[in-house]
Amino acid sequence: MPIRIQEHDFDLSAEIAALRKGDPRVGAVVTFLGTVRDMNDGSQVKGMTLEHYPGMTEKALEEIITQAKSRWDIYNTLVIHRVGPLLPEDQIVLVAVTSAHRGEAFAACEFIMDYLKTAAPFWKKEDTPEGARWVDARVTDDAAMARWNND
Amino acid sequence: MKLELRFFASLREALGTSQESIDVPVSVKTISELRTFLIQRGGVWTQALAEGKALRCALNQHMVDANTALLEGAEVAFFPPVTGG
Numbered sequence: 001m002p003i004r005i006q007e008h009d010f011d012l013s014a015e016i017a018a019l020r021k022g023d024p025r026v027g028a029v030v031t032f033l034g035t036v037r038d039m040n041d042g043s044q045v046k047g048m049t050l051e052h053y054p055g056m057t058e059k060a061l062e063e064i065i066t067q068a069k070s071r072w073d074i075y076n077t078l079v080i081h082r083v084g085p086l087l088p089e090d091q092i093v094l095v096a097v098t099s100a101h102r103g104e105a106f107a108a109c110e111f112i113m114d115y116l117k118t119a120a121p122f123w124k125k126e127d128t129p130e131g132a133r134w135v136d137a138r139v140t141d142d143a144a145m146a147r148w149n150n151d
Numbered sequence: 152m153k154l155e156l157r158f159f160a161s162l163r164e165a166l167g168t169s170q171e172s173i174d175v176p177v178s179v180k181t182i183s184e185l186r187t188f189l190i191q192r193g194g195v196w197t198q199a200l201a202e203g204k205a206l207r208c209a210l211n212q213h214m215v216d217a218n219t220a221l222l223e224g225a226e227v228a229f230f231p232p233v234t235g236g
Contacts, residue, residue: 034236051160056212081235093236119214122235123160134161137232
């Protein structure tokens, strides 16, 4: 379950190819790619800076993936999260999951992403025409995570 | 009890510090009591850590709730709700 926190960009095709290489059991690869929007909460976003908690970030993501592997029959996972300065249209986050069939991979990928949003220690600071501002956590993210506990 | 404090994001900026080694009195036994102890420093500490502020906490790099007991030598982090992804 590779987990990478990095400043530099990544190549989606190359990452997926590496993730499934040599594993002919795989029949499904589901990926989520998060990118930087140029608008948030009614303000134009010129760029952002991502901060994280080195050490805890990796531990939190390992816990999230371990939970996903205990809930669904998946083979391999990859999480890449960028930190540092980013611009609109930049790639921020990649979650990829391999499995024999799509159902397990879709569910596990969404679960990992929902948990990452509420449990992994990353923070965004946006650069807007009104000045720099820290992004507030969304109630909808908590709701998205909570539904996984009701299944 | 000796602790290593860490602060992140908007809280780090408000306090003007990202980490601190601290030796707290024996009466400070939980995360919640540590927060109250820090609030009593006054100034930016009182404002930034005030009870109404939504803050999360980690003990030795695991998210915990306010009632969790502190451990000798532990790394204790305070930060706002996370906004990654």
